[in-house]
Amino acid sequence: MSAFPFSGINLAITTPFDTQGNIDYARFETLIEGYIAAGVHGFVLSSGTGMHVYLSKEESKELVAFGAKAIAGRARVIAQTSALLVEDVLERTRHAADCGADGVMVLPPFFEGPTDDQGIVDFYTTVCQAGLPVIGYNVPQAVGVEVTPALFGKLSEIPNFVSVKDSSGDLAAQASLIRTDLPTMNGADPLAPYALYAGAAGLIWGGANMAPRTCVAFVNAAMERQWERAREIWRELEPVMSLIWQGDYVQSVYAGAQLSGYGAGNPRRPLARLSAEKLEVLKAALDPLASREAGLA
Template sequence: MTAFPFAGVNLAITTPFDAQGKIDFARFEHLLEVYIAAGVQGFVLSSGTGMHVYLSKDESKELIAFGAKVIAGRARIIAQASALLVDEVVERTRHARDCGADGVMVLPPFFEGPTDDQGIIDFYTSVAAAGLPVIGYNVPQAVGVEITPALFRQLSQIPNFVSVKDSSGDLAAQASLMRTGLPTMNGADPLVPYALYAGAAGLIWGGANLAPKTCVALVKAASEHRWDDAREIWKALEPVMSLIWQGDYVQSVYAGAEIMGYGAGHPRRPLARLAADKVDALRVALAPLSEEMR
């Protein structure tokens, strides 16, 4: 994992909102400092967990610029640059580059975009020309486009295309991407230890908002091949990582982070705060992680 520039935990950090639904930059700075102190090695700014789709282009760019200034080289920065228009993706990528980001994460064309391999290759070729390492994003259940092993091999020929984050939730499908020998990143929370054992190059992890110290400890144990230790750490993490993956993911991460003392306010509309019974279930699942709060 050490040769890959985005190894370890890359936290898909929540975007804090105030009572009026505006980005709370003071709280965002506080969270970044707390997560850096916890040992987080990289951040995905304007992540899906951070409600990228519900931020305006200007808000996303301001968030990335602010976050990069706070981080100031103390951790890696991946900026999500996904958008419907390729020219906008290129614009966002250039902005991230100018802010000092180390890479961008970009969904393939979605919402009636091209689904043929060549169309996707052309899209990522345009993005990669903007001058930052590009991480593709495989989440076929959400966008209707699958990055297959064959497509991954073709994409890897594009200068600056460095990896694919797989959030399919299908370990067998992720393993098939790994078998290409190309750096594959896991983005499915319940698969973390299995993906690490199978050879994932790095993690983009939204659930790590809830328990960053424990998540960092798990990855450290795995990187040192201390699999018995990793298994014990995972026993505490597994209940909540499986629960949040079952539905209402973003709302669950926001609610769970609040419970654990890493609060970012409530999700922005149209997402509602998590239902009370689900919050109760989260509290139960988080109980084994009580040491995280000390």
């Protein structure tokens, strides 16, 4: 492992729901145990893949508390504490600290929030006062704010601001962040091998819910600079990771995880389960990977 505190795979774990749409904590604990056994290096609780925007503040806080207790120091814990109000972000972040989280991931201000660099710097300066390491989040297609290399440099001067997760899906844009030599985390599934080869500091990976052992083997090989081995494993991962990035991402991860034995139920409304047609396409792409995954158990 590198000196960066969030290197390797940080699994953006799904949040399981029961048939009534409530969080299924018994299943959540089972999933955590399975992923720890698979060797994941860390967890992101209440992630985007984990339906953060469709959890109430209290649900998200309860999920973080339960997850951190279940993980119990066996892997690192990152909590997403994004919210519209900066006061809510601070409250959630302090709660995550109280629960023993190692860091938090926070979106820049969204839904008509500030888009100028100084406004973003001011926002993260406030968030970083909560005391935990903060990972910023670059997903301009969703929030309308792009973390450029220049902005990344300014943010990195803030005490406790440690990294940016790039989920833009733009390889050139991510490479420009990595070239700053500041710790950049990849959050775009199809870019994982390119990001690691270019020098990404770590990954926050939703698609790994479907094949954690294979993803861990791939990342470990890359971190050990066994590039031929990493490329061999990536050939198994690439068809699925590219497919889910093309649309219905969260629904696809839930469906794929169900198919591979890491089921979390269905996504919470308003997201619907994956259509039958898309499920068949996903299953066809996933079958070879699922067989490989089963062989690693």
